[in-house]
Amino acid sequence: MSEIKYYKTFFNYDEIDHYKIEIDDADDLYFDQNISSIDQLKYKVIYQNTPENIDDLDFLNFLNEIGYLKQKINSTDFNNIDNIFIEKPEEEMMTAGCIAIFRDILVFKKNNEVTGVAKICFSCHKYQIVGTETNTDNFGSNNDYSQLADILYNT
Known part of the structure; x- marks a missing residue:
């Protein structure tokens, strides 16, 4: 196997917040059509593409109310994070056909501004x-994924 050549990192940051939520795969949110506005937002964050762009950050104000717990990523892990969130050449990857459940959200910040x-x-x-x-x-x-899980859950 040839050596992977890395290019540009995804984000410029000096702080990372990790939000995580405990939720079952078959959560009622996915099936319930008559849900509150906060549950609608929870559904969009967990199952859909919210935020759609970097200017769509209102959801961050409600992550605690939705049920996400926040923790700071230690700056000693930033170098390892950079090696994950970096442009790299194509390599064989596995794909899954399941519905994504976004239990983990990383928010990258530079000078307290989300980047x-x-x-x-x-x-x-x-x-x-x-x-x-x-x-x-x-x-x-x-x-x-395994490297990121090690950083987020084993440190």
């Missing part, structure tokens, strides 16, 4: 990334 958001489904290996013009198509290759 990027990454929503991750570790079960399906699906992601949604906003706030970068870098090519994110090959995110998930080179064991990105």
Whole structure:
């Protein structure tokens, strides 16, 4: 196997907030059509593409109310994070056909301003990334998901 050549990192940041939520795969939100406005937002954040762009950040004000818990990522992990959220050449990747459940959200900030958001489904290996013009198509290759899970859950 040839050595992977890395290019540009996805985000410029000096702080990362990690939001996580405990939710079952068969949560009632997915099936209930008559839900409150906060549950509608919860559904959009967990199952859909909210935020759609870097200017669509109102949802951040409600993550605690939705049920996400916040923790700061230690700056000693930033170098490893950069090696995950970086443009890289195509490598063989697995894809899943399940519905993504975005239990993990990373919010990248520079001088207290949000520069990027990454929503991750570790079960399906699906992601949604906003706030970068870098090519994110090959995110998930080179064991990105397992490396990121190690950082988020084993430190």
